[in-house]
Amino acid sequence: MSNYLTLTAEDYSENEPASDTARQKPRIRGQDGEGNGAFGASRERRDGTRYSHAGVDFINGPGAPVYALNDGEFRWAHAPYPEDSRFTGLNIKDTNGNTNLYFYVKPSIKPGTQVKKGDLIGYNQDLRLKYSDKMTNHFHFEVRENGDKNKIIDPLKYLGWK
Numbered sequence: 001m002s003n004y005l006t007l008t009a010e011d012y013s014e015n016e017p018a019s020d021t022a023r024q025k026p027r028i029r030g031q032d033g034e035g036n037g038a039f040g041a042s043r044e045r046r047d048g049t050r051y052s053h054a055g056v057d058f059i060n061g062p063g064a065p066v067y068a069l070n071d072g073e074f075r076w077a078h079a080p081y082p083e084d085s086r087f088t089g090l091n092i093k094d095t096n097g098n099t100n101l102y103f104y105v106k107p108s109i110k111p112g113t114q115v116k117k118g119d120l121i122g123y124n125q126d127l128r129l130k131y132s133d134k135m136t137n138h139f140h141f142e143v144r145e146n147g148d149k150n151k152i153i154d155p156l157k158y159l160g161w162k
Contacts, residue, residue: 104139
């Protein structure tokens with residue numbers, strides 16, 4: 001059995017399952033050798049300063065599909081770590097005008113593509129290339145109000161999952 005939950009379009013459905021076993025919600029990366037994947041979790045930078053985790057990390061295996069969590073337009077791909085171009089992220093402006101960031105996702109769509117919630121947007125990258133086995137593979141999801149990096153929204157509340 002795999003240690004990873006592969007997310008499908010059904011995992012992002014607004015409809016609640018008939019029972020708890022009908023479908024699993026995405027699992028959040030808990031504490032591991034590199035920190036905690038919950039929104040607001042205290043983190044330590046390499047220089048020893050602390051910061052709050054600005055998104056939520058959803059467990060997903062290397063190469064597994066990643067689906068849009070909201071309707072919007074794929075604006076561009078970027079490197080979450082400028083010093084490490086092996087990893088990419090997606091910037092999607094949702095229909096509320098907020099920026100949805102997905103890190104560690106190789107895009108399967110081109111900039112300008114309109115996406116609907118549940119559409120395939122890319123594939124999870126293998127974080128073991130950067131962190132070895134200290135970190136559970138996942139993709140990071142972050143929401144910024146109107147694209148402002150200083151106005152971070154709790155993704156689980158934004159999605160109505162909390």
